[in-house]
Amino acid sequence: MMPLFTSRPEKPKCKSLSLREFQNAQTMVFAIEEINNRADILPGVSLGYRIYDSCGSIEMALKASLSLVNGENASQLPCHRPNTVQAIIAETSSTPTIAISATVGPLNIPVISHFATCACLSDRKKHPSFFRTIPSDYYQSRALAKLVKNFGWTWVGALCSDNDYGNNGMNTFIKAATEFGVCVEYSEAFFRTDKREDILRILDIVKSSSSKVIVAFVSYSDMEVLLGELAQQNITGLQWIGSESWISDTNIATGKWQGILRGSMGFAIPKAEIKGLGEFLTKLNPASGIDLYKELWETIFQCKLSPENALGVNMCKGNESIINVQNQYTDVTELQIANNVYKAVYAVAHALNSTISCSKLDTNQGSTSKCLEKLNNTWQVLNALREVSFLTGTGENVYFDKSGDPAARYDLLNWQQGEDGTTEFVKVGFYDASLQPETQLSFNNISIVWALNKKQVPVSICSESCPSGTWKAVKKGKPICCYDCLPCAQGEISNETDSVACLKCPQEFWSNERRDTCVPKLVEFLSFEDAMGIILVVFSLLGVSFTLGIVVVFFVHRDTPLVKANNSELSFLLLFSLTLCFLCSLTFIGRPTEWSCMLRHTAFGITFVLCISCVLGKTIVVLMAFRATFPGSNVMKWFGPLQQRLGVLAFTLLQVLICVLWLTKSPPFPYMNKNLYQERIILECNLGSAFGFWAVLGYIGLLAVLCFILAFLARKLPDNFNEAKFITFSMLIFCAVWITFIPAYVSSPGKFTVAVEIFAILASSFGFLFCIFVPKCYIILLRPEQNTKKHMMGKS
Structure with a gap:
């Protein structure tokens, strides 16, 4: 419905009296009277005061502050400020305090709050004249984030009051929690005057969430409304982490919903003791004519002092005594907030004392007026407050930093059940922002009780911890x-x-x-312990054994026509070189060392050239022997035993020269190949100079091709026993093996590269051995009748 603007809005009215707020007001009166009775602070000067009830309303708080600034007749023009107003102590909550500070700040009137904790008030550009005796929520929010992180809660819910106190505090908490690796599953704001549907919607979020810890940055009045709904919904088992606004509130702790919050934990202003305050609070007399005193009396004893207002309510008997009453007003066991009011009053008194600088006042009127003239300029009081520093009666040092904030110190309270079943505030630790970050949060050696009276720390995480690996x-x-x-x-x-x-x-x-x-990493190489290494060693030794066996056979039958006809000298030299070929394969097995790497390739190259040189010599002898049968041919004189020896020697020395150059320029060396496999290291012989290696192989291949061509040409000579035919087969096997060796060698990984090279050596060696010598041994041993000169000279 749209407003018609035909009538003035009703003036806001207070609904009920807050015992806690009235205690704060009385504490201010007590401090002022105490200062006025002292001779060391403001001697000869009496402090006065005026108290307004704002009822937590922004409008009423602003009206009260303007009344203080402008005087009682604030509506009359011109506006003026009474000389006696030097500071305003207000307000209990942050939002009205922000309004007051923004209004009177340009007038250089100090505003000191005892309970406005919003971090936004530390902004000196917006609030140049603001001070407070309670720490900023910036420190409390970070303390709450550290507390949550300390117990391993990385998945929490968050509730806050929908005002400057709650929203700013929660924003700082979320920012700090993010720094510490804590995640907020949900963050909801509400106010006590919100519709019930809105509050129930928040409770549905709480019930459906997976987090078991709730950080409640809520004012005590909002918390009462929330707890009422929690009790109706029967939401229990949650671990509550509270802000100082409600975590030490006895009214909440003793309410019907205390079981829901049993085990709660949070930071509170440290306890304090103010001597004489308890007696002062109980000396209140409702007959003094002060309306608030009457209202307090009627609120405490649930009666009426005036008959005209006693409809349906008992009249006060007149013998009531406030001394025996236990409530928030008379309770002086905690005094966290009241002590802040006490310190605020003393801070103003010390600032005034340093401003007027009148240590001794004459009793005459002129001297006193001279001192009071200095109080007309409130900016002097404002500057004095920035420099104020004093000790309270309990030894607490009171001062303000450059932002107008005091030192941030909190007690860590835990709600535990006492022996009588009531809730007790047990101090289990503290937080001091002035210490090093690692020591700011500390715990006492007191066992903490958690939600549902459990001794084990509750778990509130979104995902389980990831183990090592x-x-x-x-x-x-x-x-x-x-x-x-x-x-x-x-x-x-x-x-x-x-x-x-x-x-x-x-x-x-x-x-x-x-x-x-x-x-x-596992260092891998072809070792003698490997199954593959053992197999290759066995075949190598078998080759040596076969070769030696053939040597024995040839030596025993060295005088037979077959042995003589096949150039026994070259045959024995060939058998010797084959033995070396079989043995050189053993140098490829075992852990590569500097010497083994150089030996294996050079030994292989030289022995194979010696072997092929012998085969080449035998092939040339066969060809020349056939040429020598033509009439008038004397070609054999150029290929006699001496020329054969020199030929073999020359071919071999050329390979030796190639190997020497290779070893001199860039020899092979042991190398740990870390790139071939990720999980293991291949220990192999690096070729050093690849050109040297391929030069050795190329020279062997050149001799092998030449030998193969000559043997192929002599394969059909009409001898009964034509050795060229067997040489052709052996060279065919040799060439086939080494041609296939090249791609296999290049593509084989790790130790298989060495195995491929050994296989090529053994296969080609066995090819020579079986193709050239096994047929001769067959005739010598099994067909001795063919081992005759006549048979050897016959034509096939």
């Missing part, structure tokens, strides 16, 4: 506290829980199976 992968669209634990990749480790990334192992190391430790 895994890393946290944040779920898409979720906060960082909700993640999947993925195993580290091969070659990477994480050696701590909740690792955000895996660490790559050094190049010489590899991850173990659990991916939590880097272990040295």
Whole structure:
């Protein structure tokens, strides 16, 4: 319905009297009277005061502050400020305080709050004349974030009052929680005057959430409304973390919903003791004519002092005594907030004392007026407050920093059940922002009681901790506290829980199976213990044994026509070179060393050239022997035994020269190949100069091709026993083996490269041995009748 603006709005009225706020007001009166009775502070000057009831309303708070500034007749013009108003002590909540400070700040009138904790009030540009005796919520919010992080709660809910106190405090908490790795599942704001549907909507969010810890940055009046709905919904078992506004409020702790909050924890202003305040509070007399005193009396004893207002209510008997009453007004066991009021009054008194600088006043009127003239300029009082520093009766140092804030110190309270079943505030630790970050939060050796009176710390996390060997992968669209634990990749480790990334192992190391430790990589080479190495050794030794056996056979039958006809000298030299070929394959097995790397390739190259040189010599002899049968041919004199020896020697020395140049310029060396495999290191022989290696192989290949061509030409000579035919087969096998060796060698990984090379050596050696010598041994041993000169000279 739209307003018609036909009538003035009704003036706001207070609904009920707050015992806590009235105690604060009386504490201010007590402090002022105490100062006026002292001779060391403001001697000869009496402080006066005027108290207004704002009822927590912004409008009424602003009206009261303007009344203080302008005087009682604030509506009359011109506006003027009474000389006696030097400071305003207000307000209990942050929002009205912000309004007051913004209004009177340009007038340089100090505003000192005892309970406005909004961090926004520390902004000196917006609030240049604001001070407070309670720490800023900036420190409390960070303290709450540290507390949550300390117990491992990374998944929490958050509720706050929908005002400057709650919203600013919660924003600071969320920012600090994010820094500490804590995630807020939900953050909801409400006010006590909100519709019940709005509050029930928030409770539905609380019930459906997975977090078991709720941080409540809520004012005590809003908390009462929320607790009423919590009790009706029967929402229990949650761990509540409270702000100082309600965590030490006895009215909430003794209410019907105290069971819901049992085990709650939060920071509160440290307890304080003000001597004489208890007696002062109980000396209140309703007959003094002060309306608030009457209202307090009627509120406490539930009666009426005036008959005209006693409809349906008992009249006060007149013998009531406030001394025996236990409530928020008479309770002086805590006094956290009342002590802040007490310190605020004393701060103003010390500032005034340093401003007027009248240590001794004459009793005459002129001297006193001279001192009071200095109080007309409130900016002097404002500057004095910035420099004020004094000790209270309990030894507490009171001062303000450059933002007008005091030192941030809090007690950590835990709600525990006493022996009589009531809730007790047990101090289990403290927070001091002036200490080093690692020591700011400290705990006493007192056991903490958690929700539902449990002794075990509740768990409130979105995802379980990731163990070593895994890393946290944040779920898409979720906060960082909700993640999947993925195993580290091969070659990477994480050696701590909740690792955000895996660490790559050094190049010489590899991850173990659990991916939590880097272990040295397995160094792999073809060893004598490997199954493959054993098989190759066996075949190598078999080749040596066969060769030696053939040597024995040839030596025993060296005088037979078959042995003589096949150039026994070259045959024995060929058998010797084949023995070396079989043995040189053993140098490729075992851990590569500097000497073994140089020996294996050079020995292989020289022995094979010696072997092929002998075969080439035998092939040339066969060809020349056929040419020598033509009439008038004397070609054999150029290919006699001496020329054969020199030919073999020359071919071999050329290979020796190539090997010497290779070893001199860039010899092979042991090399740890870390790039071929990720999980292991291949220990192999680096060729040094690849040109040297391929020169050795190329020279062997050149001799092999030449030998193959000559043997192929002599394969059909009409001898009964034509050796060229067997040489052709042996060279065919040799060439086939080494032609296939090249791609196999290049493509084989790790130790298989060495195995391929050994296989090529053994295969070609066995090819020579079986094709050239086995047929001769067959005739010598099994067909001795063919081992005659007549048969050898016959034509096939």
